[in-house]
Amino acid sequence: MNLDFGVVERSLPYLWYGFRYTVQLTAIAALGGLFFGTLLAMARLASRKWLALPASGYVNLMRSIPLVLVIFWFFFLMPQMLQALTGSERPVQIGAERTAIITFIMFEAAYFCEIMRAGIQSIPKGQVHSAYALGLTYGQAMRLVILPQAFRNMIPVLLTQTIILFQDTSLVYVISATDFVGAASKVAQRDGRLVEMYLFVAIVYFVLCYTLSYLVKGLQKKIAVIR
Amino acid sequence: MTYVLNWGVFFEELPGGGEQYWQLIVSGIYWTLAVPACSRVIALALGSVIGTIRTTTSPWLVHAGNAWVELFRNIPLLVQMFLWYFVVPEFIPPLKRWIVQTDPANAQFISAVLCLGLFTSARVAEQVRAGIQALARGQRLAGMALGLTTPQVYRFVLLPMGFRIIIPPLTSETMNLIKNSSIALTIGLAELTFRARELGEYTFNFFEAFTAATLIYIVIAMTANRVMAVIERRTAVPGYIAGGK
Numbered sequence: 001m002n003l004d005f006g007v008v009e010r011s012l013p014y015l016w017y018g019f020r021y022t023v024q025l026t027a028i029a030a031l032g033g034l035f036f037g038t039l040l041a042m043a044r045l046a047s048r049k050w051l052a053l054p055a056s057g058y059v060n061l062m063r064s065i066p067l068v069l070v071i072f073w074f075f076f077l078m079p080q081m082l083q084a085l086t087g088s089e090r091p092v093q094i095g096a097e098r099t100a101i102i103t104f105i106m107f108e109a110a111y112f113c114e115i116m117r118a119g120i121q122s123i124p125k126g127q128v129h130s131a132y133a134l135g136l137t138y139g140q141a142m143r144l145v146i147l148p149q150a151f152r153n154m155i156p157v158l159l160t161q162t163i164i165l166f167q168d169t170s171l172v173y174v175i176s177a178t179d180f181v182g183a184a185s186k187v188a189q190r191d192g193r194l195v196e197m198y199l200f201v202a203i204v205y206f207v208l209c210y211t212l213s214y215l216v217k218g219l220q221k222k223i224a225v226i227r
Numbered sequence: 228m229t230y231v232l233n234w235g236v237f238f239e240e241l242p243g244g245g246e247q248y249w250q251l252i253v254s255g256i257y258w259t260l261a262v263p264a265c266s267r268v269i270a271l272a273l274g275s276v277i278g279t280i281r282t283t284t285s286p287w288l289v290h291a292g293n294a295w296v297e298l299f300r301n302i303p304l305l306v307q308m309f310l311w312y313f314v315v316p317e318f319i320p321p322l323k324r325w326i327v328q329t330d331p332a333n334a335q336f337i338s339a340v341l342c343l344g345l346f347t348s349a350r351v352a353e354q355v356r357a358g359i360q361a362l363a364r365g366q367r368l369a370g371m372a373l374g375l376t377t378p379q380v381y382r383f384v385l386l387p388m389g390f391r392i393i394i395p396p397l398t399s400e401t402m403n404l405i406k407n408s409s410i411a412l413t414i415g416l417a418e419l420t421f422r423a424r425e426l427g428e429y430t431f432n433f434f435e436a437f438t439a440a441t442l443i444y445i446v447i448a449m450t451a452n453r454v455m456a457v458i459e460r461r462t463a464v465p466g467y468i469a470g471g472k
Binding site: 061064065066067068069072073076077080167168170171173174181185194195198199201202205206209210213 | 230297298300301302303304305306307309310313314317402406407408409410412413420423424427433434437440441444445448449
């Protein structure tokens with residue numbers, strides 16, 4: 001069998017286009033997921049049952065079904081929901097790429113919620129009490145005292161989860177979005193060069209993820225020293 | 228054009244005739260259980276060996292074990308699936324010849340089992356290592372002092388304790404394995420998610436199909452959770468927090 005890695009070189013601009021989408025999707029999903037995940041974590045820890053129960057239900061549901069199924073769910077539901085919201089006559093199509101962004105924000109929110117919940121719970125009770133003793137409201141105590149510390153304690157875990165998310169975004173392949181893997185796979189099938197393309201993709205992911213997790217490990221040690 | 232629910236769709240016949248749609252879903256459940264069951268054997272066997280050698284004193288073995296874990300952890304599972312199904316057979320001519328002849332389902336099944344087995348073995352190895360390293364240093368030393376050889380120390384002292392400690396994380400690894408098996412649909416394996424989508428495409432009853440799949444995944448996850456909880460209780464180490472008195 002003859003390998004021809006020239007195919008990678010020839011399709012670099014298209015692969016770069018896919019890769020940019022992968023990075024974009026990862027960044028938006030991580031930030032959005034962190035935002036909604038933090039809200040979910042606060043809801044799960046709330047003493048009001050009507051807040052805590054739906055939040056934990058949502059998180060447990062998202063965590064017990066496969067990501068592929070979640071992607072299919074949103075891919076099917078988004079047009080119907082948008083139709084209901086906009087009152088349009090037919091389901092509103094927004095394309096695989098935008099559907100994927102919403103899906104990953106909603107899915108990652110469940111995982112970031114669990115991380116933030118652990119982060120919030122790791123803060124000593126005295127911090128909460130002293131915040132209230134200073135006359136801060138619940139919102140102020142969360143925003144100024146608890147969450148900054150929780151974020152800092154959880155930074156390594158949040159970054160590790162983001163690396164996992166970076167790998168998981170490859171699953172948008174199932175709705176034919178053109179991410180890095182999607183772009184490579186389209187070229188691979190067009191040119192009949194599956195071996196070269198998939199090896200190239202694997203090497204790129206490996207080098208990136210290995211380097212990033214190495215950096216996170218270093219950061220973890222640094223943070224551990226400060227505390 | 229609004230969506231009309233039709234829960235009776237599962238008892239309608241397939242266009243080809245004969246079978247009903249619920250039978251499609253059941254055949255999907257079969258693969259969704261068979262693939263993780265087989266890969267779990269590979270993952271536990273390999274993961275235990277690799278996790279164990281990462282706690283030995285030989286730097287070469289430790290490096291080899293670490294390299295294994297990093298290799299499988301830093302490539303997306305989807306890409307690994309493609310590597311096993313499309314790339315590896317190209318380098319092994321007899322395997323390639325077999326794949327061309329055999330039923331595609333066989334090739335998909337074996338690729339998926341190998342892929343998920345090795346992927347999960349890296350994660351199991353990480354937990355086995357953590358479990359052994361969580362033990363007090365005195366346990367290894369006491370074993371040595373009793374005159375046990377290194378293999379004996381592992382066989383009679385460290386591994387039985389280490390495994391009992393890591394049963395809870397291994398439970399969530401089993402759940403991950405079941406969820407991850409859905410990725411095999413990208414190489415055409417007709418497991419549960421694949422069948423649910425197929426049902427949706429045939430009948431346009433996507434909502435009913437995905438609801439069924441979601442409920443089945445929840446039931447599977449809860450059952451696995453219960454079974455592992457029983458094992459966890461039976462094997463808990465007395466004197467540890469999880470072990471009660």
